[in-house]
Amino acid sequence: MNNFANNKIEMNKTILITGTSTGLGRLAAKHFAEKGWNVIATMRSPEKEDELNSIANIKVLKLDITEPQTIQQAIMDGIDTFGKIDVVVNNAGIGMYGALELTADEDIDRQYAVNVRGPINVIKSFLPYFREQRGGKFINVSSVMGRSTALPLGSLYNMSKFALEGLTEGLYFELKPLNIELHLVEPGGFESNFGNNITFSKSETIRDYDLITSNVGAVLNAVNKPGATASPLSIVKTVYNLASGKNNSFRTVVGKDAKSVLMLRKILPIKIFLNLLSKRFIN
């Protein structure tokens, strides 16, 4: 007897996406729904949502990735609504920027809690169900910053996405025999609410980080605005191709900026790569 089973029979595939209140998650929810998928669009504050609720094959549910009980409830309610869940997108994420010395301890903990512990919570909550189904797919939204520094003063965000990459690689071995797939998406900059949500630590008293802080601040202001190198839709299409099995790559890099950074990182000795990047920000 399957603990998660109910009597609804559903032919369409079902995807659960975290962080669908804005940005990539929101666009992905609409795109999958347009393509005929059942979508469990999860967010921290579903009471504020109107638009996604009005789309027939979207079910909006509360899910805060730092609160495992909300994940477990969303899994149960999602299965109850659509009969099954085939794919999970770990999309929700935040960015803490600024010199480490200037960053509050609670912001350091929050970067880890959301970007690292959050996907762990989601994956761990799904595993009993995916194990029972003998199948499932996790698509983890990482970043170019998951494999290389691309922008200074992002050590904590860098750390969080490197950790997500390590987690995803490390899980491969135990989940492969269970027919549970893992994929990573590595975008460069794209337009979303990410920039508005960034916590950028600065100081009025410690002035030693002023130059780098002002140079990085100028770049951060532009990175999630219209004209960013990759269109949000191109990232969504990458997620779609992975979910639907058109792309089976373990890692998919999206955006010219991400591709060129990773190419330079691959061909240059690390010290030369880091010095090239630092010339732009600390000279």
Ligand SMILES: NC(=O)c1ccc[n+]([C@@H]2O[C@H](COP(=O)([O-])OP(=O)(O)OC[C@H]3O[C@@H](n4cnc5c(N)ncnc54)[C@H](OP(=O)(O)O)[C@@H]3O)[C@@H](O)[C@H]2O)c1
């Ligand atoms: N935009 C870029 O340039 C870029 C580049 C590379 C990678 N990424 C990655 O892409 C993913 C999506 O980001 P985005 O650019 O679309 O940014 P976004 O517009 O800020 O969206 C982030 C989403 O995460 C949600 N979220 C934050 N904390 C959460 C929590 N504890 N539980 C559940 N949801 C939570 C936010 O919900 P609330 O509204 O409730 O805060 C929001 O819906 C992130 O993982 C990010 O690291 C972005």
